[in-house]
Structures are given as structure tokens and as C-alpha cells.
Amino acid sequence: MPPSSSSWLLVRLPTLRSYLHNGMLAHARARPFTSTALQASKQLPPRRAIHDSDIEENFLKGSGPGGQKINKTSSAVQLKHLATGIVIKCQETRSRTQNRKIARRILAERIEELELGDQSRTAVKARLKSKKKASADKKKKRKYRALEAAKDGGEEDEVDEEDNTEAEIPTQETSPEDMKKGG
Amino acid sequence: MPRLAIALLRHAYTIDPLLPLLLRPCRTLAAAQNELRWLREHVDKLVQARRPVNRKLQQQPKALLRRLAVERASGKPLQYILGTEFFGELELRCQPGVLIPRPETAASVTHLSHLIQNAPALPSELRVLDLCTGTGCIPLLFDHDFSSARSDRRLQLLGVDISDKAIGLAHRNLARVRRWKASAGRGDVDFILADVLSNPFGDQTLDPPCLKAALNFNKKPYFWDIVIANPPYISPSAYWSTTTRSVRGFEPKLALVPPPRPGNNDTEQADYFYPRLLTAARDAEAKIVLLEVADLDQAMRVATMARRIAIFDGIEIWRDQPDQRNESAVGISAEFPVRGQGNARSVLCWRGLGATWLGRGRATKTSRTTRA
Ligand SMILES: C[S@@+](CC[C@H](N)C(=O)[O-])C[C@H]1O[C@@H](n2cnc3c(N)ncnc32)[C@H](O)[C@@H]1O
Numbered sequence: 001m002p003p004s005s006s007s008w009l010l011v012r013l014p015t016l017r018s019y020l021h022n023g024m025l026a027h028a029r030a031r032p033f034t035s036t037a038l039q040a041s042k043q044l045p046p047r048r049a050i051h052d053s054d055i056e057e058n059f060l061k062g063s064g065p066g067g068q069k070i071n072k073t074s075s076a077v078q079l080k081h082l083a084t085g086i087v088i089k090c091q092e093t094r095s096r097t098q099n100r101k102i103a104r105r106i107l108a109e110r111i112e113e114l115e116l117g118d119q120s121r122t123a124v125k126a127r128l129k130s131k132k133k134a135s136a137d138k139k140k141k142r143k144y145r146a147l148e149a150a151k152d153g154g155e156e157d158e159v160d161e162e163d164n165t166e167a168e169i170p171t172q173e174t175s176p177e178d179m180k181k182g183g
Numbered sequence: 184m185p186r187l188a189i190a191l192l193r194h195a196y197t198i199d200p201l202l203p204l205l206l207r208p209c210r211t212l213a214a215a216q217n218e219l220r221w222l223r224e225h226v227d228k229l230v231q232a233r234r235p236v237n238r239k240l241q242q243q244p245k246a247l248l249r250r251l252a253v254e255r256a257s258g259k260p261l262q263y264i265l266g267t268e269f270f271g272e273l274e275l276r277c278q279p280g281v282l283i284p285r286p287e288t289a290a291s292v293t294h295l296s297h298l299i300q301n302a303p304a305l306p307s308e309l310r311v312l313d314l315c316t317g318t319g320c321i322p323l324l325f326d327h328d329f330s331s332a333r334s335d336r337r338l339q340l341l342g343v344d345i346s347d348k349a350i351g352l353a354h355r356n357l358a359r360v361r362r363w364k365a366s367a368g369r370g371d372v373d374f375i376l377a378d379v380l381s382n383p384f385g386d387q388t389l390d391p392p393c394l395k396a397a398l399n400f401n402k403k404p405y406f407w408d409i410v411i412a413n414p415p416y417i418s419p420s421a422y423w424s425t426t427t428r429s430v431r432g433f434e435p436k437l438a439l440v441p442p443p444r445p446g447n448n449d450t451e452q453a454d455y456f457y458p459r460l461l462t463a464a465r466d467a468e469a470k471i472v473l474l475e476v477a478d479l480d481q482a483m484r485v486a487t488m489a490r491r492i493a494i495f496d497g498i499e500i501w502r503d504q505p506d507q508r509n510e511s512a513v514g515i516s517a518e519f520p521v522r523g524q525g526n527a528r529s530v531l532c533w534r535g536l537g538a539t540w541l542g543r544g545r546a547t548k549t550s551r552t553t554r555a
Pocket of ligand 1: 068281282283284285288314315316317318319320321343344346349377378379380413414415416437438439
């Protein structure tokens with residue numbers, strides 16, 4: 001099920017202010033400011049929920065007749081965020097319901113990246129990951145230096161996750177700067 | 184069908200030697216890659232299964248994957264190869280001989296459940312009859328969707344089909360859904376064999392029996408609040424010209440094309456189930472009737488039939504995505520409101536309390552306004 005239209009939009013306070021300033025949001029709820037919540041949000045900002053009225057949803061199944069006449073696995077979902085023009089396509093699974101959920105999650109991440117830049121969940125996550133990787137790399141290097149003489153280049157390639165979800169971020173139509181200026 | 188470009192096949196081969204096989208039924212590289220990934224996941228699951236289906240093949244996952252890709256290249260639907268299809272939130276078993284459930288049907292059922300799940304004045308037991316049930320997908324999804332939203336009403340659901348195979352599969356799907364942890368369905372669901380086309384006043388010893396006799400024999404009620412049907416609705420000529428090869432070659436014609444009758448033309452044959460379904464709905468004193476159709480022309484004909492029997496207070500047409508805003512109301516006759524986006528997909532009729540359940544006031548006979 002898609003998030004119901006009554007779901008709240010979760011945003012961090014600075015963004016919330018800019019949204020309200022732009023008159024884009026009537027309802028919003030910030031996290032309660034307990035110290036634990038603050039600490040947690042320093043690690044990872046809360047996930048952002050999306051209103052159904054903020055997006056246009058499309059099920060890509062090609063043109064032509066549907067119903068009994070075709071039996072293609074047509075589980076692809078395309079979401080367009082109206083305010084930013086971001087488009088997400090997803091056919092990760094055979095379940096359309098599941099793809100709708102995945103597409104919404106990724107859209108929320110992309111919007112947040114636009115709004116928060118290096119404060120967004122994905123950016124914070126990536127930093128945590130690259131920190132871990134850096135320290136792992138350091139260890140590895142030390143190890144390799146020790147083994148240097150014996151072997152040459154045993155480093156494995158990191159396998160990319162197979163990516164069936166695409167995001168298109170428009171460059172000219174609406175940039176985050178425009179969003180902040182306008183309204 | 185146009186031939187695939189050699190360059191595309193070659194490119195596909197360099198990505199994975201099995202991809203050219205899948206390009207044949209899929210046509211695009213992206214679709215072929217998706218199907219290959221799903222086939223691979225399926226093989227992985229088989230290999231890891233505790234109860235091996237076929238020990239020899241299990242030891243040769245590569246050979247198994249190749250065999251499945253070859254089967255798919257012959258046009259066999261992926262759903263029959265993998266053995267399941269998703270229908271709304273449910274994953275249901277599919278097998279050759281029974282029609283694969285379609286996403287448009289799921290969208291209509293989910294939307295109907297959405298409309299009425301918060302309705303006032305629902306009876307303490309809501310009864311849903313699905314004629315031509317196939318895999319049993321419609322009652323099972325309605326049960327799941329409605330019960331997820333509301334637990335203060337009992338549900339009784341019954342699926343009817345002429346095919347032994349379908350009824351057997353529907354029972355297995357019921358058991359499957361009940362085993363599934365995330366399933367919300369709690370209704371009383373059953374499936375019975377009957378021929379919805381045979382005359383209730385004719386020979387009572389027919390096998391399979393007519394609907395009335397089957398209800399009687401199985402001690403089921405005569406009266407149902409909601410009647411839903413996705414009957415065979417394709418005309419013989421459309422069967423040859425508009426269905427895909429995979430449908431024609433692998434899905435049962437019994438589920439797609441109504442039987443011929445002397446004197447019936449192509450269109451009359453396509454529409455053959457609807458008068459019987461409407462009569463059955465009238466006899467069941469249904470408050471809401473939802474009938475799937477092939478396209479806008481058939482929708483208009485069915486809506487007109489429904490109006491002619493003069494028992495309904497409202498009739499409207501739903502498109503593939505009935506829950507979406509309707510932005511292109513152009514070119515549609517003002518006779519029946521048309522809701523949603525995509526191709527015309529079903530006809531909704533209601534009467535009496537049905538209007539309240541659906542949130543359709545008697546005055547709202549105009550189509551919904553478009554977005555501002
Ligand atoms: C288009 S399929 C729909 C199946 C299922 N409801 C779905 O949506 O996937 C039509 C079904 O009608 C059944 N059928 C065909 N003739 C029938 C008849 N005379 N009486 C009852 N069922 C019939 C077929 O066996 C088939 O399962």
C-alpha cells in the first residue's frame with residue numbers, strides 16, 4: 001500500500017522553515033527535541049514521508065490493450081515529484097505494490113539530497129560507509145605492504161549492487177536554488 | 184513482429200549469454216534483464232530449498248537456469264515458469280490451465296475495497312460473490328484489503344468457476360494466503376464449481392450445475408451484497424488480432440473467449456456473459472456489481488445493458504487506474520461517468536444502500552472534476 005494521504009511529512013527543522021517560508025506546506029511535524037532524538041538525528045536524519053498529492057504516479061506497461069489480452073509482468077512504477085521534477089522508475093521486484101514502496105523510498109532520499117545536500121540521510125550514510133571503508137583500506141594497505149614482495153595486486157573489485165531503479169534529476173527546470181528563491 | 188536487430192542480440196550476449204533467449208519474448212533489453220534476474224532468483228531459491236523438487240537439477244543450477252530461459256524463449260509466460268504472480272499485496276500460485284491474474288483486476292478490487300471499507304451502514308456480515316474466479320484472486324485480495332482496514336465486520340466470500348483446475352488452484356491459494364504471516368484476510372472464503380451460463384430453469388442434473396443449484400447444493404446463501412466478475416470477454420476476432428502470442432499459446436481459451444452461440448456475431452459473443460452476470464446479480468439482490476470489460480466500447484455496451492434492467496441507481500465506468508485523477512474526460516459520452524486513468528476496464532453498478540457504501544450520493548451523476 002502506498003503511504004496514505006494523511007501521512008505526515010517528516011523534515012528537519014531548517015528545511016521545514018524554508019518550506020513554510022515558501023508556502024509549500026500546510027502541515028508538517030518536526031521531531032520532538034529531546035536530547036536523544038537530537039543525537040540520533042546527528043547520526044541519521046529521519047526518513048522523509050511523501051504525500052500522494054505531491055507526486056504523479058504511472059505504471060509503465062507500454063501502450064495498447066491490457067487486461068486479459070496481455071500477460072506481461074508489468075510491475076514497473078514511475079513516480080514524478082511535482083515540485084522538483086525528480087523522476088524515479090522502479091522495477092526491482094515482480095510486485096507492483098513492492099515497487100511502489102521502493103520508488104517512494106528512493107524518491108524521498110533524492111528529494112532530501114536536494115534539500116539537505118550533505119546533511120541528508122544518504123550523504124550521512126555514505127560518509128559513515130566511506131569512513132569505515134577508509135579505515136578498512138588503511139588496514140588492508142598495511143597488510144599489503146607487509147605482503148608486498150610476495151603478491152601483486154590482490155585487491156578485489158567492489159561489486160556494484162545491481163541497480164534497477166533509476167532516478168532522473170532535471171538540471172534546468174527546477175534546481176534546489178530556484179525552490180528556495182521562488183514562492 | 185519485427186525481427187530483433189543483430190547488434191542488440193550481440194550486445195545482449197556480451198552481457199549474459201542467456202539474454203538473447205529472453206529478448207525474444209521480452210523485446211527490450213531492460214525487460215530481458217529483469218526477467219533473467221527473476222529467473223536466477225527463482226533457481227537460487229530452488230537450489231536452497233530444503234525439500235528438493237528435483238535433486239539432479241538442483242545440483243546443476245546453471246543447466247536449470249538455461250532450461251527455464253529456453254522455456255521462456257518459447258513464449259511460455261514467466262508466471263507459469265516461476266509458478267506465481269503478484270496480485271495486489273498477495274503472491275498467488277499460477278499454473279497452466281488457469282488464467283494468470285492481471286494487475287488491472289487487482290487495481291479495481293483494491294479500489295472497491297478502499298471505497299467501502301470506511302462506509303457507514305455496512306451489514307454485520309458483508310457477502311462477496313465472485314463469478315468466474317480462476318485462481319481465486321479476487322475474493323482473496325478483497326478479503327486481505329478489506330480486513331487490513333476494518334475488523335468489525337464479518338466477511339463471507341465465494342468464488343465460482345466452471346473449471347475443476349481453477350477451483351482446485353483457488354483452494355490451494357486460499358491455503359497459501361492463510362499460511363502467509365502478513366496476510367490480513369480473516370473472512371470465510373470458499374470456492375465452488377458451477378456454470379454461470381446455464382439456465383437455472385433448465386435441466387437440473389447438469390454437470391457442472393447452474394449457479395442456483397450449486398449454491399443450494401453447497402448450502403451457500405442466495406443473497407450477496409457485492410457481485411464481482413472478470414468473465415471471458417474477448418471476441419473471436421479480437422482473440423486472433425489483439426491478444427499476444429504468449430496469451431494465445433499458453434493461457435486457456437475457456438478463460439478468454441465466451442462460447443459461440445448460433446446466430447451470435449463477433450461482438451455478441453464477446454458480450455455473452457454480461458446479461459447472465461447481471462441477472463445473477465439481480466437474483467442475489469446485490470447492492471454493488473463490478474464487472475471487468477475489455478475496452479471503452481464494451482464498457483458502454485455493458486453499462487447500457489445494466490441500465491436496461493432498470494434496477495440500479497447508478498452506473499459508472501472505471502479505467503485501469505481507478506484511483507487516479509481523471510484528466511482526459513474528452514471524447515467520453517456524458518451518459519456514464521468515467522473515473523481514473525488508462526483504458527476503460529470495468530463497469531460499476533449500485534443500488535439502494537450500495538450508494539452509501541460507495542460514497543456516491545444519488546445526485547453525483549456527473550464525472551469527477553479534473554485537477555485545478
Ligand atoms: C478471465 S478468467 C478470470 C479469472 C480470475 N477471476 C482473474 O481475474 O484472474 C475467466 C474465468 O471464467 C471461467 N469460466 C469460463 N466459462 C465459465 C462458465 N460458463 N461458468 C463459470 N466460469 C466460467 C474460466 O474457467 C476462467 O477461470
